Amino acid sequence: MSDKVFIEGLEIETLIGIYDWERRIRQTLVFDIEMAFDNRIPAASDDIALTLNYKDVSKRLIDYVGQSSFGLVETLAERCAEIILGEFNVSHVRLKLSKPGAVRGARAVGVIIERSRT
Numbered sequence: 001m002s003d004k005v006f007i008e009g010l011e012i013e014t015l016i017g018i019y020d021w022e023r024r025i026r027q028t029l030v031f032d033i034e035m036a037f038d039n040r041i042p043a044a045s046d047d048i049a050l051t052l053n054y055k056d057v058s059k060r061l062i063d064y065v066g067q068s069s070f071g072l073v074e075t076l077a078e079r080c081a082e083i084i085l086g087e088f089n090v091s092h093v094r095l096k097l098s099k100p101g102a103v104r105g106a107r108a109v110g111v112i113i114e115r116s117r118t
């Protein structure tokens with residue numbers, strides 16, 4: 001079984017960065033997330049209650065990230081993966097966190113992590 005539920009291009013404004021000037025502004029981060037989930041279960045009954053609801057996951061991350069103030073994208077990515085694995089019925093997550101415009105000449109920089117429930 002390799003089913004997934006995904007969230008692509010989720011833009012969230014937050015305080016992030018290691019430099020003084022970054023501590024005074026808010027920047028937009030972009031999240032691309034893939035979550036392992038057996039989609040045959042909701043498909044059998046056409047029941048939203050049995051899904052991994054991508055709207056619920058998105059809202060939780062929008063709330064969390066919007067209030068966070070980490071220095072590194074690594075730290076924020078790790079915390080987001082922990083939330084997904086700990087609060088939703090997800091056994092494995094792949095999370096790409098992009099920081100657009102952070103490096104001149106690059107469209108975006110950031111991290112990609114994959115984590116599983118222990």
Ligand SMILES: Nc1nc2c(c(=O)[nH]1)N=C([C@H](O)[C@@H](O)CO)CN2
Pocket residue numbers: 016017018019022071072073074099102103
């Ligand atoms: N691996 C990382 N490298 C850098 C980070 C980061 O969070 N992880 N952050 C910065 C600065 O905050 C940068 O985004 C400002 O342009 C530099 N490198």
